[in-house]
Amino acid sequence: MSTTNITSPVAVRDQPLLSLRNLDVAYRSRGFRKPPAHIIRDVSVDIHPGEIVGLVGESGSGKTTLGRAVLGLAPVVGGEVIFDGQDISGLTRRQRRPFAKDIQVIFQDPYSSLNPALTIEEILAEPLLANGEKTGRETVRDLLDKVHLPRDAGRRLAREFSGGQRQRIAIARALALNPRLIICDEPTSALDLSTQARIVDLLLELQERTGVAMLFITHDLDVVRVVSHRIAVMLHGEIVETGPSAVITSNPQHPYTQRLLMAAPVPDPKRQAERRESRRQLAQS
Known part of the structure; x- marks a missing residue:
């Protein structure tokens, strides 16, 4: 799949804090001689210090698996996960311990993530x-x-x-632990709309205060538009479009990104019906 690349608004002179290079993630398939099930294919994404990168896509697109690969919880079979200049993709849990302090996670469901x-x-x-x-x-x-x-x-x-x-x-x-990177795995999707807004405001406040970088995983383009400096759009385990948040959400180039944008609800029923029809036509093209 072709990828549309647009210059980041964040200063790229800095070395990326996290750099995913041609990342492949695959799980063993059940059954004799069945090939591994590839979830992530040839994904490359950079996150610079102090940057929030939104990773957006529908359920099953591979977003959460990508976050798990960064955390060492998904089997990386190809490519690199480079954190602060070191490839950590092949490290054991014990070898990853020095990095655990710097990479933290906020899970989707606050009801099950706390003991x-x-x-x-x-x-x-x-x-x-x-x-x-x-x-x-x-x-x-x-x-x-x-x-x-x-x-x-x-x-x-x-x-x-x-x-x-x-x-x-x-x-x-x-x-x-004052981390340098936080993986935010759908941190607002289990909450009602008003609570979502307050949590997003809190994350932005904390990011501005601490300078922590974030990988913000979500299916909601409206949320990611507010939160992120840059957006990467994922479809079937591949990145199909990347760019500054304002550009991706106002002038998307890939048909899939256009469909995601049209799927967001709007208060005007007539405009909503028009967007639904446009999305249907894009899906058929």
């Missing part, structure tokens, strides 16, 4: 203790402050919070 048996203080202290960092009640309170939760929330259990509050706790946990 229900632990208090919030224990949840936030866990990554610090695992990496030999000093921790205490004041550290936890500072993390809760960063995500705009009450400082006494550490004594409570995750089930006592709403979905949006739980996602704030998950964000605080990801920030605990």
Whole structure:
């Protein structure tokens, strides 16, 4: 598939913090002599320090698998995952441990990503203790402050919070080790629209304050338009279009990106019907 490349608005003179080079990810297939199932094929993406890159595509396009490959949770069978100048794609879990502090993740579902048996203080202290960092009640309170939760929330259990509050706790946990890169795997898709907006505002505030880079994985072009400096569009495990957020969301070149943009709802029923018809015609072309 052809890829449309557009110059990034972020200064490219800096060495990329994360560089995926011709990445292939494949899982073993069940059954005798069945070939591996390729999920990601020949994907190349750069993320510079302090940059937010949105990875957008429909369900099954391979977005989450790409994030898992960066985290060492998906089998890389070709290409490179270069973080801070070092290829980490073939490292064992023990060998990746020095990088674990610098690469954190926010999962899609705040209901299942937090241990229900632990208090919030224990949840936030866990990554610090695992990496030999000093921790205490004041550290936890500072993390809760960063995500705009009450400082006494550490004594409570995750089930006592709403979905949006739980996602704030998950964000605080990801920030605990002062990472350089956060993989945001559909962090707003399990939330209602008003809560989504507040979480997006929080992520932008934290990114501006800390300078952390982000890979923001989503199926929603409206969300990624607000969040990202650049956007990469994924279809069937391949990147079909990349470019600055404003360009991709106003003048997409690939038909698939155009269909994604037309799928976003608009309040005007007449315009919505026109977009639906245009999307149908694109799908048939």
